[in-house]
Amino acid sequence: MNLTETRWWHDLMHGIVGPRSGGARIIIDSEDASTGVGKTGLAVYLALMLCRAFDYELQQEDMTLSGAEYLERWRDHPGAEQPSVLILDELGGAGAGQARRAMSNQNVDLSNAWQLMRKKRIVSIVTLPHWSKADKSLRKQADYRLWCLREPIGYFRPYKVGATFSKGNVQTTGYDDVDRIRFPDLDSNDSPAYAYLSSLKDDLLQSGYFDADKLQEDGEEEDDDGTLTEHDKQRIKTMASESNATQEQIAAAFDVDRSTVSKIKNDAL
Numbered sequence: 001m002n003l004t005e006t007r008w009w010h011d012l013m014h015g016i017v018g019p020r021s022g023g024a025r026i027i028i029d030s031e032d033a034s035t036g037v038g039k040t041g042l043a044v045y046l047a048l049m050l051c052r053a054f055d056y057e058l059q060q061e062d063m064t065l066s067g068a069e070y071l072e073r074w075r076d077h078p079g080a081e082q083p084s085v086l087i088l089d090e091l092g093g094a095g096a097g098q099a100r101r102a103m104s105n106q107n108v109d110l111s112n113a114w115q116l117m118r119k120k121r122i123v124s125i126v127t128l129p130h131w132s133k134a135d136k137s138l139r140k141q142a143d144y145r146l147w148c149l150r151e152p153i154g155y156f157r158p159y160k161v162g163a164t165f166s167k168g169n170v171q172t173t174g175y176d177d178v179d180r181i182r183f184p185d186l187d188s189n190d191s192p193a194y195a196y197l198s199s200l201k202d203d204l205l206q207s208g209y210f211d212a213d214k215l216q217e218d219g220e221e222e223d224d225d226g227t228l229t230e231h232d233k234q235r236i237k238t239m240a241s242e243s244n245a246t247q248e249q250i251a252a253a254f255d256v257d258r259s260t261v262s263k264i265k266n267d268a269l
Helices: 007-016 040-056 067-076 105-115 136-141 192-207 212-222 228-243 247-254 260-266
Strands: 024-030 086-089 120-126 144-148 157-163 170-174
Touching: 007 024, 007 040, 007 086, 007 157, 024 040, 024 136, 040 120, 040 144, 040 192, 067 086, 086 170, 105 136, 136 170, 212 247, 228 260, 247 260
Parallel strands: 024 120, 024 144, 086 120
Antiparallel strands: 144 157, 157 170
């Protein structure tokens, strides 16, 4: 069955473009916490399908491994007038949203962002090996869990996330109209979005940190904005805060790294 013909897809879209006009929180994990079953590919495929439905253009900044970058991009996203999409890949494994960091400031910020998702109408897609690795508050606020099958690769089962009536315990409910849904192999299809996320993971592995926030911080420290005049820095601040230009577009205009734009923008706050 085609993805867009399933009850799950209609549930998802009804919550976003129907009377509720909200966002959605989707956790993608895998059978037996298996690797190599296409979790990132499913996240990108779903994001692209949603962007097409919303008439929203997915940017590189909308895909990250860093909780800090996710929260920054969340603040930059449109309001209730425009549904949009964010991907936080490798939740837990890349340092963000880990269950063992339940009381960390970032986990609290992520939880608060998810609570306010309706006002932003953001569809947030996160991936991790098994959803028990995610902070409990994030699991309780999730709307859907997509479970990638180990065999055959390229299929997932959708589940609606809810809570028990008496104690509020998290529970998942499957859909009876479809046993599994197929999604394409974006790696073989040379998807630019998939390739970008893969490059982020390669950089993280080579860094030896296994924490995307630390890698981002080091990248910002190494950026050299000494060649920029104060006038240029002020122009960057203005463009970042008042225009629709992306950080990537601003970086290209001033011949600097995107992290330099982010640093200058944050210094202005």
